[in-house]
Amino acid sequence: MIVGAGPAGCSAAIHARSAGLSVRIIDRAGFPRDKTCGDGLTTVALRELSALGVQPASVPSWRSIAGVRITSPSGRVAHLDVPTDGTLYIATAPRRELDEQLLIAARNAGAETSLGTTVTDIVRRGDGWLVSCDGSGESVEAAYVIHAGGARGLPAFKTGHPRPATAGRDELIASRVYLDNTLDLDDRIHIWFYNDILPGYAWIFPSGKNTANVGVALHTANRSPSDLVAETERVLESDWLVGLVGDSVTRRGALRSWPIPIRPQPDLADGGLFRLGDAAGLCDPMTGEGIAQALTSGRLAMESIRRNIDRPESATSAYHKALRAQFTADYRTSRILLRLLRSSRWTRGAVRFMGVSPRISQWFARWMFEEVPRRAVLSPIAFARSLETPHGASFSDEDNPPSA
């Protein structure tokens, strides 16, 4: 039983089917549905999508991205381009389209789906779990429950696990709006670190043709969540944005905000109840990216369950161990870098260094978006070694779309 048909839930479903397990996904939304997101896909996300059988050509507004332009608080721009070796390092895909393809892939793999159904409660029942849903009043018993309900899925008390107090702690929140009629963004994504929101940032990601996904990510340690909309409006009026997208843009839909959970939950898994993706708090504390983590946690959860199918407690500890091995060291590094990014001086210095030479720029592009461990940046030799072999994600040739 899987709660949530986002990247985490669909990844878990497809991996479950590959292991021969029967699975049902329940989602409160009807699909296609939007998810407030920047729509950016890192190399890890692309690799996971490729393994799940989701092809770029099936996502109409897919954009393959050639590089990143980072603007520092002083206005200096670092141009970070990814290698041109025929593989894919970065892409954008509107979540409305991407998540629909993930759901189709899950159904094609044999997963059952119940859409428009909200899970209201998950309680222990004997050796397994009882999952209650609204509307139909239906209840389902399952030995394993995957909670992939995102940042605001089930309230914690509904799963019997109190959440740690977060008041006063650093959280990440972000807003997003789509702009149509933009100038051609030239297959580059744009990031702007400006003083008032550090270590947060603003972004412009090309999305389809002459459309951009624009947003702001704020850390609540130094700014109030209520500042987010005002900061986003400020970015939308800024010379930085107008210089890139032009002054004839129109907004599509409303500006939306949503939390980005950057604190791994203490109860990642317990007796057959597994938290994945945003429900587990797995987003990167520095960048806020979470799609790769959602897809990866779906795979890791299912590998842990497949190996221990009749031993939920062993599956639980295998999942904890796998998540720790995958993410813990990198999250620590992200948190260190986050502290440094609070300083305008340090951020300006970092952007200047990234642009020192084309080789260094390419290293940083790959460090930010590829499978290079975040912690590699703390050791120059490890950093250089980890980047010796470039390898982006590959999809089958006939399905690789030309760069938009």
Ligand SMILES: Cc1cc2nc3c(=O)[nH]c(=O)nc-3n(C[C@H](O)[C@H](O)[C@H](O)COP(=O)(O)OP(=O)(O)OC[C@H]3O[C@@H](n4cnc5c(N)ncnc54)[C@H](O)[C@@H]3O)c2cc1C
């Ligand atoms: C503004 C913003 C920008 C972002 N930009 C990026 C980016 O560019 N790149 C990146 O990698 N990450 C980004 N993220 C993070 C990313 O969106 C999430 O990490 C990712 O969506 C997590 O996937 P998930 O499957 O865990 O959860 P979700 O995608 O949130 O899916 C959860 C699903 O569960 C369903 N659900 C919830 N509660 C229930 C219930 N009670 N019953 C039934 N169904 C339920 C929901 O309808 C939803 O379909 C961004 C986040 C925000 C807020």
